[in-house]
Amino acid sequence: MSSSVLSCTLPLPANYRMTDILSFHGRDALAVSESVAANQMRKGILWHGSTACLTLRLLPLRAEIELSIDHTQTSLEVDELSALAVRMLGLNQPIDVFEESVGQHPQLGVLINNQSGLRVPVAPTAFEALSWAITGQQISVAAAISIRRKFIQLVGLQHFSGLYCYPDARHVSCMSASGLRQAGFSKSKAQTLLTVSQMAVSGGLELNNTQKEPPIEQIRQQLLKIHGIGPWTVNYALLRGYGWLDGSLHGDAAVRRGLQVLLNHVEEMGENQVRQWLENFAPWRALVAAHLWELVSRGG
Template identity: 55%
Template sequence: MLIAQSLPLPLNYRPADMLSFHGRDSQSVSERILGNILQKGMLWHGKPALLSISLQTGLARIDLQIDDTQPCPEDAPALTALARRMLGLTQNIEQFEAAHGTHPVVGTMIRQQSGLRVPVCASPFEALSWAITGQQISLAAALSLRRKLIRQAGIRHSSGLYCYPDAYHLSGMDSDTFRLAGISQGKATALLSISHAVLEQRLPLDDWLHAPAELFPDISAALRNIKGIGPWTVNYTLLRGYGWLDGSLHGDAAVRRAIRTLMQSDPRLQAYELTEKSAESWLQPFSPWRALLAAHLWQWQAP
């Protein structure tokens, strides 16, 4: 079954940001980049599917090819909502740029990167499980674990791309399967914990997609109650899973490195000792866009 949609894009939309985020795995196990097109293996109502997003000037074309299923009336609007979220079109970046584009320390960076939006994962569960997998290791190591985990799950679309596993499939994995994927016991326990919580509706990740912004602090608290999930994992999940732009990513090493570099360029800040706590304080005045600023810092420091 094929579902096709199109969405208008702002004239300053930056396709490379989304394509580079989803194309991080050079082995293209579950995502591949073909010019300006992202193809991603995913599960749609439990069925293997291939999501294709073609980014053109002023327009995104979205196709979803689902194996072995019939269409239902809810599929088209659900696909539109998914694409808008993944493309960052729900993010109010214009207000952020207007508020801080003339800031004495970060204003030049923001103006140079005008139009930057945060690419979002296909589902909150993917964002949360990816954040757990990537805790306290390098990006290269995290991508390797993710690739192995996807292969161990073994869900494949007819196109050949593997599909990122959902809570149902992860919950069925045993310790040997996680070990073959290189996942530590602590991370395996956390992944199983969130999978069972989702299936038992104790962790309504998809329902939170419809939550107003003022509820995200409560959602953050609910996530932090899960063993093995700390502040960085929570705020990264809310950013990559929901596009929430106010999580404080002061615990992110790359964010702190970028802040330290900015401080060195400002004589007023050169003597400022940068700890996690002081990085949190430095980011606080940029609320409600602290996570968006972190994304700008990531991009600014990217090789």
């Protein structure tokens, strides 16, 4: 099979936390679609419709990016590859501004200073982020990872390297609800996934990742009108799909647990309590949530 390779290099800040990126992409221990080892990750993606393997190698002060595409007739734009890597690595997230603005907060400040440099890993496409958010609704992370793996294998878009590529909206829109249920989706989630896929293909849902300033509010309103999608799904998908750092994730169980630990509350915190507390940190509410996730993951 003919193939093409694109490559580029990006500078990394001195405090870049490579483990955050590697841990996110290493969620599936079976490594069906992503493979993480040492300081690099490999991920199967679709590049203008062709199966491809993206490699991100994280070194001190720089990232080396390589894309191996199975077919040569696809677009070969290095600038597009660079922009993709910037988004995925969170290099366009103004965390210095955030850390300066909250560094003196009596409760959050200590946590932020201890976790300085934290960025939110972003999926290659907004569709991947949205479909992952739908998959993870009201179930454990382990269960969501299992369904995601079966879903990727069911679609069957495999790169020459052996990694399976995450399907795009076009491929998913051609599936049936019964087919999706074979992967473990509930009836309602299967229908929601088909709806967003078909809307994305028809243009009824704007999920373009190439815009420097995507119409976040427009996308929010479009998503909230879809049956089976609520505020958590929308805000999580916009965080993982676009790096939008102001979605309120007060409905997230790990965020509530993290805030309970941070504030030293004996009782569990309700969604309204967490929502009101997060409101103090707009336009950084989702980034604050990411710090609370990290606190919980470290056993805080």
